[in-house]
Amino acid sequence: MKGFAALFNAVDQTTKTSLKTKALADYFRTAPDDDKLWCIALFTGRRPKRAVTTTQLREWAAEQAGIPLWLLEESYPIVGDLAETIALILPPAREDTDLPLAHWIDTLRALTPLDVPDKKAHILAAWDQLDATERFLFNKLITGGFRIGVSQKLITRALAQATGQDEPVIAHKLMGGWTPETTSYRALIEADDPAADQSRPYPFYLAYQLDAPPEDLGAPDDWQAEWKWDGIRGQLILRGGDHHVWSRGEELMTDRFPEFSRALDYLPAGTVFDGEIIAWDGDAPLPFNTLQARIGRKTVPKKLLKDAPVILLAYDLLEHEGEDIRDLPLRDRRARLDALCADLPKDAPLRASPVLPFKDWDTLAKTRATARDNRAEGLMLKHLGSPYLSGRKKGDWWKWKLDPLTIDAVMIYAQQGHGRRANLFTDFTFAVWKGNDLVPFTKAYSGLTDKEFNDITRWVRKNTLQRFGPVRQVRPEHVFEIAFEGIHKSPRHKSGVALRFPRMSRWRHDKPVQEANTFDDLQELLETYG
C-alpha cells in the first residue's frame, strides 16, 4: 500500500499533468501486476463490491476516535469527503505494515459473507496498521468514487509510456466491461488482441466546440455537416450472435434499450456503429425529457417502451465485416454506413443520421439557426478525410452548437460543495419573480471563476437569513444570468419547468434584483422552445 500511497501523493501534490503522468508511468513500471491492474481499475471507475455500509464505517470510526457520531457527521460536510473525514479523526495507527494494494482489496472482498462483528474487526485491524494517506485510500476503496485528478486519458498516456504501446491501442484495451476480478494485467494490457472481448467498444472520438468562424476551416467541400442530436452518444456493437450497447460514459446499456436486439434481424455481425440514442416518434426526435424517462430504468415496462421508443441515429461506422475501419477516411466510412442503412425498414431501431447538404458557410449558418426546431443542439462539422480518432482532439471534428438560452435570476439558496469545493458555497438555487414572490426554478453549480466563488462565499456567510440543515436561505440581492441548453415541462418541479445543463454564465453585478426576469418570461421560453 505504501507504493500506491506514494503514487497518490505524487499525483495529488502537483497540478502539472506531465508530473502526474510520470508518477503513474513509474508506478506501472515497478508495481506488482495485481496492484497495477487494480490501480487501472480504480482510476477508470471500477471498484470492489461494497462490503460494509458507510453508516457502519461512520459508527466504527467515531467509536475508535472516541467522539460521538454527531461530531463526525458535522465534520463530514466541512471536509467534503467521508473517506478523508474518517482518516483524519482516527487515532494514529499502532502498527506499520506494507502489504500490497491487492491484499487490501482481497481483504475487502473477503468481508462480504462475514457477519457484522467480524467485518468490524477486520476494518478496525486495517485502520490500525495504515498511515494517514493509506487509510484515506483504503476508505476510498470502500466508499468509492476515486476522483483524484487522474483521468482515463492520463492513465492511458502513462500506460503507453510504461509499455511502449501506442495510446489509441491502450485506450481501446481499457474500454468495455472488463473487471479486475476476471482479468489480469497481462491479459488486459500486454495481450495483443483487444478484440478478444466481443463486447468491447472502441474509444469514442470527441470534438471541441468551434470558437472561430467556420470560414477558417477552409473549403466547404471538404466538410460534412450533420445535426448534433441531444440524446445519449453510444455505440451499437453487433458481433457473433449478440448485440451490445455502450454509452459514451462506458456504461453497458444493452438491457435498458431492448429495441436494439432487432438490429440483428437486419444487419450482419461484425458491425459497430457510433451514434446518438434518442427517443423517436417514427419520423422525428421526441424531446429530451421523453428519453430521460428511459435513462434511469434498468428494466422497461411495456407502456414506457411504447410511449418512449428509442432508435440510434448512426453518425459513423467503426467496424465493418468484422474489420476495424477507423483509419479509413470519413467519406469512405460514411459511404459504407449509407449502404448498410439504405434498405432498412422504417421501423428498424437504427437509421443513418442525415448529412446536411450546404454549398457555403453562410447557408450552413442559416441551417444551424434552425437547430432547435429540429430538436438538435447545433451542428457537427467533420472533415471528410478524417480518420476516427480516440478521445477529444482538435482539427478534424468540431461541434458548432447554438448559443445557449439565458434568463436572469435571483439567488435565494446556497449550499457548500464537496471535495475540491468543500467549505465553499458553490451550489445555488435561483428564482424568478411572480408578482412580489420569488419562485425557485433551477439550481446551478458551475460557471463562476474561483475568485467569484470566493467572493460569493464570503457574501453568503454574512447574508444568511435562515438555515435548513446544510442549505442557507440568503438575502435576495444578487442576479445571475443562467445559461441552459433546453427547457421543458416538468410536473416534478414546483415551477413546472426543468432546464437542461443550467449554469451561471454571468454574475450580473449591473442588474438590480427587481429587474431579474419573471415567471411569465420563463413560461414564454417554455412555449417557444419546450
Place this chain on the structure above:
Amino acid sequence: MADPVLSFTDRGIYCPAADVYIDPWRPVDRALITHGHADHARPGMSRYLAAHAALPVMLHRLGEIDAQGVAYGEVLQIGGAEISFHPAGHIPGSAQIRVAVGGEVWVVSGDYKVVDDGLSEPFEPVRCHSFISECTFGLPVFKWQDQAEVAQALNAWWVSNAAAGRATILGAYSLGKAQRLMRMLNPEIGPILTHGAVEATNAVLRAQGYALPDTIQVTPDLNPKDYPGALILAPPAALGTPWARRFGTASTGFASGWMRLRGVRRRRAADRGFVISDHADWDGLLQAITETNAENIYVTHGYTDIFARHLNENGWNAQVIPTEFGSDDDDTPDTTESAA
C-alpha cells in the same frame, strides 16, 4: 446584580469595571490588544495597551498610536479590575488577557496554540472562572503533526526543488507564520529570499531580539539567477502574480492549518500544502480549556456551534459569542492576506 466582569458589545469585548475593551473592532477610548494581527489590533483607538513584546509590530503596522506596554505577568490595577497579560503562544508577543474583578477571574485567549513553536513565548495556562476561547480549528479532524516532522518534509521539498533547478516559493502570513517557518528551514540548503512585507516584519522582530536566520529581500533589481536553489517566502496573495513569476520554474507551497483538508489544499492550486498552524488543534483547544479549570466557556471565531455543543455535552457551560475576528491565513480557508 453586579455587572459581569466582561460583556459582549457591538464594539468588542468590554470590561465595565475598568472601562476598557479587548481587541475592539470599532474605535474606543482604551483598547487592550492581545496581538498584532490586523483583525485584533485595529486602527482608531485613542489609547492602546499590549504586552511589551507586541508593541513594536503594532507601531510598525498602525503608525503613530498612543501605546503603553506591560510585561507578561505584571498586574495593573485599572479602575476596579486587576489586569494582566500572559503568553498565548500564537505569534511573538501574543497574549491572553486576564481580568479579575472582586475575586472573579475571566481570561480572553485571543488567538493561541499550546505547542511551543520555538519562536513565540510559549502558551501558559491561566486558571479562571470564565474563559473566552477562539476555536478556529474546533473540529476533531484538525490534529497537528509534530513541528519537527513538518520541518523535515519542508526541507526535503526544498532540497528536491533545488536539485531539480526549481525555485521554491512558500506562501505564509507575513507576521508570525513566516518567521516561524524561517526557524524551521535549514539555511544550509540555500538562500532564503523574502517579499518586502515579510522582510519589514523580520526587521521589527530582529530589532526586538528574536533570532531569525539571514534573509535577502527581493527588490526590483534583484536577479533571481544570482540565487540558485533559493526559497522565497511571500504572503499568500503574492503567489501566482507577476511578482512570483520572476523566479521562473518554481514549486509552490502553502503553510496553514487548512492544508490538513485535501479540498482546500487542491483549491489553492499549490504544489504542496504544509499543515502548520498558529492556532490550537482540537486536542490543544480541549487541553487549554481543561487547564483553565473554567466552568464557563465562551467560544468565538471558528466552528463555534459545533465546538460549543461538544463542550456542553462534556460538562462545561459553553456559549457562542459572535465577534469580528478572523482574517489571518489560518482563520478562514480562502483568505488571501490583505492587511500586511
